[in-house]
Amino acid sequence: MRTSSTGPAASAATNKRVLIASLMGSSIEWFDYFLYATTAALVFGKVFFPTSDPVVGLMLSYLTFSLTFFIRPLGGFIFSHIGDRIGRKKTLVITLSLMGGATVLIGLLPGYEQIGIWAPILLIVLRLVQGLGIGGEWGGALLLAYEYAPKNRKGLFGSVPQMGVTIGMVLATLAITVMSTLPDDQFLAWGWRVPFLLSAILVFLGLWIRKGIDETPAFKQAKASGNVAKIPLVETLRYHWRAVLVAVAIKFVETAPFYIFSTFIVSYATATLGFERISVLNAVTIATLVTTLMIPLMGRLSDSMGRKRMFVAGTLVMAAFTFPYFMLLEQRTMTSLVIATVVGLGLVWAPITAVLGTLFSEIFSTRVRYTGITLGYQIGAALAGGTAPLLATWLLNTYNGSWVPVAWYIVGTAVISLIGIAFAKTVADND
Numbered sequence: 001m002r003t004s005s006t007g008p009a010a011s012a013a014t015n016k017r018v019l020i021a022s023l024m025g026s027s028i029e030w031f032d033y034f035l036y037a038t039t040a041a042l043v044f045g046k047v048f049f050p051t052s053d054p055v056v057g058l059m060l061s062y063l064t065f066s067l068t069f070f071i072r073p074l075g076g077f078i079f080s081h082i083g084d085r086i087g088r089k090k091t092l093v094i095t096l097s098l099m100g101g102a103t104v105l106i107g108l109l110p111g112y113e114q115i116g117i118w119a120p121i122l123l124i125v126l127r128l129v130q131g132l133g134i135g136g137e138w139g140g141a142l143l144l145a146y147e148y149a150p151k152n153r154k155g156l157f158g159s160v161p162q163m164g165v166t167i168g169m170v171l172a173t174l175a176i177t178v179m180s181t182l183p184d185d186q187f188l189a190w191g192w193r194v195p196f197l198l199s200a201i202l203v204f205l206g207l208w209i210r211k212g213i214d215e216t217p218a219f220k221q222a223k224a225s226g227n228v229a230k231i232p233l234v235e236t237l238r239y240h241w242r243a244v245l246v247a248v249a250i251k252f253v254e255t256a257p258f259y260i261f262s263t264f265i266v267s268y269a270t271a272t273l274g275f276e277r278i279s280v281l282n283a284v285t286i287a288t289l290v291t292t293l294m295i296p297l298m299g300r301l302s303d304s305m306g307r308k309r310m311f312v313a314g315t316l317v318m319a320a321f322t323f324p325y326f327m328l329l330e331q332r333t334m335t336s337l338v339i340a341t342v343v344g345l346g347l348v349w350a351p352i353t354a355v356l357g358t359l360f361s362e363i364f365s366t367r368v369r370y371t372g373i374t375l376g377y378q379i380g381a382a383l384a385g386g387t388a389p390l391l392a393t394w395l396l397n398t399y400n401g402s403w404v405p406v407a408w409y410i411v412g413t414a415v416i417s418l419i420g421i422a423f424a425k426t427v428a429d430n431d
Contacts, residue, residue: 014214015148019160021210022145025096026164027171028199028206029137032103032130034172034262035195040064041266041389042176042277043192047111048120059393064124068131070382075135076374077233083140083370084232088147089215091370092140093207099133100203102126107196139374142357147219147366152303158358159299165353166292169262170285177281219366232371236364240372242423243363247376248383249420250359252413253315254352255385257322260410261287261345264389265329272401273332283334283341290346291353298354307355307362311421314351319414321348326403363424384413 049060079091106126112119141161149157175195182191236244262284269275302310321344328340357373364372395405 015150015157018144018148018213019157021213022141022161023164023167024209025092025137025206026141026161027167028096028164028202029099029134029141030165030168031171031202032099032168032199033134034169035103035175035199036106036127036130037259037263038172038176038266038281039192041263042180043188044123046188047192048123050112059390060120063390064120064127067124068127068134071128071131072135072378073375073382075132076139076371076378077135078132079136080139080371080374081232083136083143083374084368085230088140088143088219088370089210089213091136092144092210095133095135095137095140096203096206096210097133099130099137100199100206102129102133103196103199103203107193107199135378136374138377139370142361142373143219143370144213146358146361153300154362155302155307155355155358156296156300158361159295159302159354162299162353162357163292163295166288166295170288170292173281173285173288177278177285180278180281232368233375236368236371236375240364240368243372243425244375244379246363246420246424247360247373248380249416250311250356250424251377251380251417252384252420253318253417254349254356255381256388256413257318257410258345258349258353259385259388260392260406261325261341261349264392264406265341267389267393268396268403269329269337272396273329275332275334275337279334279337283338284345286338287341287345290342291350294346294350295354298351299358302351302355302358307359308421308424310351311355311359312418314348314355315414315417315421318348318352319411322407322410322414326407329403359421359424 044064045060048064075095079095082094083091106123109122109126110119115122138161141164142158145157145160146154172195175198176192179191179194180187265284266277266280269280270277298310325340325344328336360373360376361369391409392406395409396403399405
């Protein structure tokens with residue numbers, strides 16, 4: 001009787017530790033990542049890319065933001081191979097260390113005035129190291145939660161790592177908001193560096209929490225039975241390339257609107273619409289808090305109504321809300337700014353991202369799951385995510401400040417994802 005009563009309790013305790021480890025690591029990774037994204041919009045154009053044209057400096061700054069998305073697939077290739085061959089857990093220590101180390105070094109990097117052309121070169125190198133880390137981190141954090149999840153809670157567990165995206169963003173935005181209270185000259189001189197340096201504390205905490213987590217049951221079972229791919233990348237591209245294309249397409253509507261609503265809006269609202277920087281950051285912070293609460297609710301709901309159905313509904317609403325989003329911004333009031341950002345990022349985007357990881361996991365079998373979801377996620381992010389702020393800025397300037405082309409761009413990503421989900425086929429149950 002004692003053994004049977006303690007078994008479920010131990011399992012529940014293990015699941016709790018796994019979810020905390022998955023969420024903590026994901027939050028730290030994305031804190032580092034969005035800290036760079038926000039600082040790129042506000043600082044790096046002036047500190048590392050000084051030019052006579054502010055728009056050029058901003059676009060060069062966004063370019064360093066975009067470059068990482070194209071190195072992320074390489075990080076995905078490397079760490080997904082380790083994850084599918086050796087285990088999910090081991091990759092997470094490496095990826096977190098890479099990401100955290102690069103972030104701290106960015107905070108110590110001298111600007112263009114101090115070391116000239118070496119400043120942007122070193123910034124790009126460190127940014128690429130960040131990209132390698134996050135390229136493998138997401139897949140490991142997701143599978144840690146998904147492969148420990150009870151069968152009827154896959155949606156809920158799979159949504160928890162997605163919460164790390166918004167939690168990391170809230171922490172990054174709050175950190176920059178606090179430092180933005182400094183006078184502009186002090187903020188540009190040293191204030192923006194403080195959050196980068198303090199991220200070292202979060203990294204050590206994340207590594208400590210992950211230390212006590214065991215390998216996932218699904219991978220241990222696969223390894224015990226010999227069901228482990230010898231070269232996961234080759235096997236994935238040979239036998240699962242259709243599923244990879246589906247995952248890439250599904251990723252479009254999740255990633256492009258997110259970076260429009262969270263990153264592009266910072267420069268657009270301040271430079272074009274005349275909002276104060278603090279006001280925009282506060283609106284984004286409120287929206288991400290709402291999103292963080294909505295993601296697990298949507299993940300749990302998907303266990304009842306189905307992942308595909310929720311994703312399609314969210315994508316259709318995203319396409320429908322795009323034009324009203326910009327119309328609200330054009331009102332140029334704080335109320336309209338908050339409403340547009342909260343609805344777009346906090347409500348419309350939440351069901352899409354909540355089911356994304358679980359959808360990915362369910363279209364790949366265990367032996368290539370790490371590689372498959374990583375390829376789909378990172379290639380999709382490279383094509384539609386990193387380019388989004390840069391492309392939106394270019395469209396805005398090309399069409400004389402009109403937001404209409406940017407809105408049509410978001411609608412286009414929704415159409416691509418709807419085509420992708422139409423071809424999605426669940427294969428995970430056929431291991």
